[in-house]
Amino acid sequence: xxxxxxxxxxxxxxxxxxxxxxxxxxxxxxxxxxxxxxxxxxxxxxxxxxxxxxxxxxxxxxxxxxxxxxxxxxxxxxxxxxxxxxxxxxxxxxxxxxxxxxxxxxxxxxxxxxxxxxxxxxxxxxxxxxxxxxxxxxxxxxxxxxxxxxxxxxxxxxxxxxxxxxxxxxxxxxxxxxxxxxxxxxxxxxxxxxxxxxxxxxxxxxxxxxxxxxxxxxxxxxxxxxxxxxxxxxxxxxxxx
Numbered sequence: 001x002x003x004x005x006x007x008x009x010x011x012x013x014x015x016x017x018x019x020x021x022x023x024x025x026x027x028x029x030x031x032x033x034x035x036x037x038x039x040x041x042x043x044x045x046x047x048x049x050x051x052x053x054x055x056x057x058x059x060x061x062x063x064x065x066x067x068x069x070x071x072x073x074x075x076x077x078x079x080x081x082x083x084x085x086x087x088x089x090x091x092x093x094x095x096x097x098x099x100x101x102x103x104x105x106x107x108x109x110x111x112x113x114x115x116x117x118x119x120x121x122x123x124x125x126x127x128x129x130x131x132x133x134x135x136x137x138x139x140x141x142x143x144x145x146x147x148x149x150x151x152x153x154x155x156x157x158x159x160x161x162x163x164x165x166x167x168x169x170x171x172x173x174x175x176x177x178x179x180x181x182x183x184x185x186x187x188x189x190x191x192x193x194x195x196x197x198x199x200x201x202x203x204x205x206x207x208x209x210x211x212x213x214x215x216x217x218x219x220x221x222x223x224x225x226x227x228x229x230x231x232x233x234x235x236x237x238x239x240x241x
Contacts, residue, residue, distance in 0.1 A: 088121055140168060141165060154178045
């Protein structure tokens with residue numbers, strides 16, 4: 001497995017500043033509301049439980065979390081729809097964009113504009129997605145062979161070390177089970193979610209292409225309706241971004 005792209009690492013390194021925290025909370029709120037449609041109790045809804053943990057890790061107030069969950073039962077709330085778009089960025093980089101929106105007529109033009117302003121273009125459904133595999137991802141504190149074996153024994157498909165963390169990949173349907181097994185064993189989990197993992201990555205070794213690609217990904221991430229972005233690029237070590 002080639003693993004997640006460079007963009008996943010860059011996003012974690014840049015963190016979330018105060019100016020973007022409100023947008024992050026809005027994004028998490030939409031994800032919580034959609035997940036709560038399958039049940040408002042995190043104890044019986046593993047997807048909701050993972051999102052609650054993610055929201056808490058982002059320091060989202062508990063009142064915001066509860067309000068987002070209650071939105072699923074509010075018949076007066078705008079109905080959110082999950083939609084996925086695909087496109088290509090500079091250098092042929094493949095991009096998948098997941099959105100939660102109450103108005104696709106607003107969301108699609110915004111995504112298309114982000115591509116056109118940053119050297120990319122939208123693509124037909126399915127023309128990009130085949131380059132990725134849907135996986136469960138668990139990020140845990142620590143590294144080393146013992147932790148790797150523990151993850152594999154818990155049912156993980158694969159795992160890769162990144163700095164002082166281990167990124168564990170699972171079959172989508174096994175994510176909750178593997179996560180629960182690791183948590184019960186006392187492993188410190190910092191993040192868990194369903195994601196798209198690139199089957200292969202494109203190495204960007206040109207500084208200008210790297211700059212344009214990062215600008216595109218930032219522009220997409222800044223859109224309020226975008227809940228997640230996935231891409232397949234890596235950046236050469238000698239290129240600063």
